[in-house]
Amino acid sequence: MRDKLKIRYVVLIVLLSVVWATQLIPILGEVYAQSVYPVISHFLSSFSKLMPFAIGDLFIFLSVLGLLFNPIRARYIQKKKKKWKQILLNEMEYLLWIYAWFYLAWGLNYSQKDFYGRTNIPYTAYTPEIFQSFVDNYIDKLNASYTDVTSIDEPLVCRESVHGYNQISDTLGIHRPPHSSPRVKTMLFTPFISMVGVTGSMGPFFCEFTLNGDLLPPQYPATYAHELAHLLGITSEAEANFYAYQVCTRSQVKEIRFSGYLSVLSHVLGNARRLMSEEEYAELFSRIRPEIIELVQKNQQYWMEKYSPLIGDIQNFIYDLYLKGNKIQSGRKNYSEVIGLLISYEEWKNHGKVIPEE
Incomplete structure (x- = not known):
């Protein structure tokens, strides 16, 4: 013994x-x-x-x-x-x-190395000109991609996500999916999970990823691709958002493409509110299609009806500590850092070489 x-x-x-x-x-x-x-x-x-x-x-x-x-x-x-x-x-x-x-x-x-270290794509510092150019391009693509998403074709989302990750794997520093049809699970405690506002998670102990059973159709493809990125070894929430955006917006399926653009709208607006004047922000907001604004408002109301502020605040506090304890110094703010990744990638793609910030 x-x-x-x-x-x-x-x-x-x-x-x-x-x-x-x-x-x-x-x-x-x-x-x-x-x-x-x-x-x-x-x-x-x-x-x-x-x-x-x-x-x-x-x-x-x-x-x-x-x-x-x-x-x-x-x-x-x-x-x-x-x-x-x-x-x-x-x-x-x-x-x-x-x-x-x-x-x-x-x-x-x-x-492991972060996105910039894995891809050798240099970080591009925010400037008013660069940010404005990015936002103008993004709003145009978001508006053009709009479609009314009323249902979820789960097998199609799976196939498109696997195809997308296989496409970008060699150039954007992420593994290929381990299976041609990775199996996504529904969270066992969906009602409770909705109370804390979590839409998906990575199950590290058995390398499985799960989605909230209350997910709305326009959110499903981007959330699926986000959690699949975690399964492929991506720990940063910003990077998972970046990869989900790349996979979804490259899809030929219009519903999946729109989900990709929609998935970063809140982060774009959050950065814009911080970096722009009130007049510039109002002008930017007015350019978004009213159907998209209405959809976002309905989505927010849907989740707020399920959300518990007390339990949500506790979960946010714990998750913030968890991220900071695992080398994600910005904690939960890491989600919004996807905009920096997108700007750096777009500048690198458009100009071939960008001089990184000193």
């Missing part, structure tokens, strides 16, 4: 050492992201896609229940009662195994 315990502790220490070494040594992070993760992802996703439900959601739920009720069972119910010290040590050991599993299965992708 003691020998088995020692072996277990040794294995855990080795795994934790691998995690910490990979986080500290940049070359190991690159090796993991480029060579190790694709193998792990293919193996775990091949297993998880056999299940019709989100096993990662169930695993997290059961783990939380176990951590909460195991101390009561161990201390008061079972015949051979344990001391509190042993109970706490057991709980801590379980959390360390979860920690190691999370990072080895997916989380060490946080240690």
Whole structure:
């Protein structure tokens, strides 16, 4: 019994050492992201896609229940009662195994180079001229792409997303999908998830991605492509937004293309409100098709009716800490940084070479 315990502790220490070494040594992070993760992802996703439900959601739920009720069972119910010290040590050991599993299965992708490092596309600093040019071009494309999206063709979204990622993989620093038909799952606790305003998630423990069952048709394609980007090893929310935009807006399916343009509208307007004068912002806003403004307002009302401010604020606080603890220094603001990525990419594509900011 003691020998088995020692072996277990040794294995855990080795795994934790691998995690910490990979986080500290940049070359190991690159090796993991480029060579190790694709193998792990293919193996775990091949297993998880056999299940019709989100096993990662169930695993997290059961783990939380176990951590909460195991101390009561161990201390008061079972015949051979344990001391509190042993109970706490057991709980801590379980959390360390979860920690190691999370990072080895997916989380060490946080240690890879960022978008600019992977693609050698230089960062382009915001200037009024560059931002105005980007916004003008974006609004024109958004308006032209508008179509009334009333239903979701899930298999078509899957095929188009896989095709899109295969197209951009070699030039934009992202892996190809591990399967030709990656299986998306519906979140097990959709009503609760809607209360915190989350539309999708990446399940790192089994390399599966899930979508909120309440998603509206215009949101579905871009959210699908966003979460698929996470499955392909992308940890940054801004980068996942960028890749979803690239995949969707390149599609020949008009509903998917519109979803891509629509997905970054709030980030465009948020940046514009911060960088433009009130008159410039009002002029920009007035150029957006009224059908699109009406759609956005209906979407906002739909989600606000499901949203719980208290639970949402708690989730936002925790997720902000999580992102900052994993080298995403801007926390939840990282989502809006997609505009910087799009501007840098467009400037690089249009001019071939951009002198990066000093």
